[in-house]
Amino acid sequence: MRAVEFQEYGAPEVLRVVQAEIPEPGPGQVTIDAAFVGVNFADVKARAEGYRVQSLPFRPGLEVSGRVRAVGEGVEGLVRGQEVAALVGGGAYAEVVVADAVTVFPLPAGLDLRTAAALPTVVPTAHALLHEVGRLRAGETVLVHGAAGGIGTVAGQLARAAGAGAVYGVTSSPAKAEYALKHGYDELFTADTFADGVRRATGGRGVDLVLDPVGGDTLHRGLDALAVFGRLVSFGNASGAEPWQVGQPELYAQGRSVGGFSILALAQSAPEALRALAERAFAKVTDGTVNLPITAEFPLTEAAEAHRLMGGRTSTGKLLLRVAD
Structure with missing residues (x-):
């Protein structure tokens, strides 16, 4: 089978198409004949910086849609040929992907494989940020960093559907701001001016909820943009800054709080909670609340081009790799 991996860290050119053995599922696993693979910023960081890479060579890819190829021992509820989407810890850039059955989700009726590839990380993450962790209530105000990205686009729609009083976003360019305004946002700010804009x-007053994938100085300025009793949810450290610390001086005086979320960490620590979250989140797609933002698609063999687009910070919405014709 074909797969894409890298043997050294660096620019998109280090991604190579290789021939690999077709894997077999172990106990509690399935293999999936991939149709589409989601491209995430975590893949770019893995290639460029070694983020979450245990050893080289490494095959990136966290989410895949396709059909079950084979079922391992002890797996129930999944059968050969079934259309599914899956969240994996890595390795999805391939024609056949191994996944733990607990993070493989049968597709709801009416959901196509192309759309499904954007489900496993984006929609559950956005749902958790707003509801399970952020505890958004109707009438509250929200600020979302990365508003034009995959998670940001879904978060804007979910916040609007939940009755948010106002949904503000942060983008890096006027073109991205224009895109975000079509997906639930009332007003957009730049990274340099968002605190004053809020x-x-x-x-x-400030906003009730801030969703921050950037970390570093952006996170601390986000705290300053919170209203009394406001909440900030951190879900990444795209800035690459040193791990942040927040304590009594920043939180106590106005009753602010900080939470965090990682869908990959949840998959490892509480997979059944992830399944319940995914079911709630996927329902928002099938009932029409969320329109998944797939904006670019590349063949598997052109994964480097997808990384180049995402790494250039000009992309909006969700990027996919097409594996099967």
């Missing part, structure tokens, strides 16, 4: 837009 204070102006809210009459000095």
Whole structure:
């Protein structure tokens, strides 16, 4: 089978198409004949910086859609030929992908394989950030960093559907701001000016909820943009800054709080909770609440081009690799 991997860290050119043995599922696993693979910023960081890479060579890819090829010992509820989407710890850039059955999700009726490839990370993450961790209530205000990305696009739609009083976003360019305005956002700010923009837009009050994948100085300025009793949810460290620390001086005086979320960590520590979250999140797609933002598609053999687009920070929505014709 064909797969894409890298043997050294570096630019997109280090991604190579290789021939590999077709894997077999172990106990509690299935193999999937891949149709589409989602491209995530975590894949770019793995290639460029070694993020979550245990050893080289490494095959990136966290989410895949396709049909079950084979079922391992002890697996129930999944059968050969069944259309599924799966969250994996890595290795999805391949024609055949191994996945733990607990993070393999049968597709809801009416959901096609192309759309399904954007499900495993984006929609459950956005849902958790707003609801399970962020505890958004109707009428509250939200600020989302990366508003034009995959998670940001879904978060804007979910916040609007939940009755948010206002949904603000942060983007890096006017083109991205224009895109985000079509997906649930009321007003967009730049990374340099969002704190002042929030204070102006809210009459000095601040927002009730901030969703931050950036970390570093952006996170600390996000705390300053919170209203009394506001919450900030961290779900990444795209800035590459040193791990942040928040304590009594930042939180106690106005009753603010900080939470965190990682869908990969949840998959490892509480897979049944992930399954329940995924079911709630996927329902928002099948009932039409969320329109999944697939904006670019590349053949598997052109994974480097997908990484180049995402790494250039000009992409919007969700990027996919097409594996099967």
